Amino acid sequence: MTYDTLLAELSAALSRGEVEPADIEKLLRRRRAGSERPDVPSVLRAAGALVCFAGAALLYGIGFGSYPVLAQEVTPFLFPAVALGAAVLLHRAGRPVWEVELAGMAGYVALGSASVTSAVVTGAGPGAGIVASLAITAVVLVLHAAVRIVRLTGWGLSASLVAFTGCSADAAGILNGSTVPWWLGVQGVLAIAAGAILVRRSHPGAEAAWRSGAVLGVAAAIAGMAHSGFGHVGPWHVLLTAVVAACLIGAARFDMGGLMWVGALSSIVWLGALAVVVGQSGGWAVGVILFGLGLVGLATVIARRRGQAAMRPAL
Secondary structure: OOHHHHHHHHHHHHHHOOOOHHHHHHHHHHHHHHHOOOOHHHHHHHHHHHHHHHHHHHHHHHOHHHOOHHHHHHHHHHHHHHHHHHHHHHHHOOOOHHHHHHHHHHHHHHHHHHHHHHHHHHOOOHHHHHHHHHHHHHHHHHHHHHHOOHHHHHHHHHHHHHHHHHHHHHHHOOOOOOOHHHHHHHHHHHHHHHHHHHOOOOHHHHHHHHHHHHHHHHHHHHHHHHHHOOOOOOHHHHHHHHHHHHHHHHHHHHOOHHHHHHHHHHHHHHHHHHHHHHOOOHHHHHHHHHHHHHHHHHHHHHHHHHHHHHHOOOO
8 A cells, every 4th residue: 555545545534533633643652752762872871971960969069068158059050051051952962852851850950959059048038939930930931942842841830830839829928737738739720720721732731731730639638638647538638549540540541651650659659648547447458459459440441442442443
């Protein structure tokens, strides 16, 4: 079959609704991901660069107390400048996306650490935190314009916007032990709503929003448990359970690998929280087992449906 014939049949199938555009986009994403998988030399090279970067930061930190105050305020920002600059250079050199993303994430972590260090040195309050979070948001947007990696931008924007709202709430005097969980939860709901809007327009954007919403949901549940106590089941345990289940179901339904990893890590947190409650109670232990069996059954149903869809002729 020639390419022209195949393209004509595919176009006709799309017009008739027999093939969904999302299925083609999913296939293309998998092909692109497969072509950019890291090999052993590149992983070792990246690990070596990160170790050198961390070693330089440790060497810098050893003598930090002896630096002049102005140097303590300014020089921490050299590290994020180096990492973010490396991300841009790697992108321009045509390096794989994962290398650019790794350098960018290291830069964001360094930028957040530098901002906290500078704030501690100067004794800055929440007002300075608001300015810093807005500045970090601008940095994230500039880097996005340079490298166009939605996942990297999603993490950067999520962290900077959460910092902005947190500093704003702190400045307004409404942030305390009882309000922190609700503050995180509301932001998680907004992120989920943003993902629902983006899911038909931008799959990577929706994944970034839902991933951030899940992390905020887990953080809200942990903060709520810390305030109300870990020793008994409450609404925050229910929220954590819902977040874990939603992550795993959403990852399978919309083919979102990043959301799957968030769900897997959240399930570890969920097990830890339930372990405190279970104690010597056999009933709760059985409940945990039944929940795990439910997840296994759900995975089986999803796998079976996918297999039937793959066997069904598309054209």
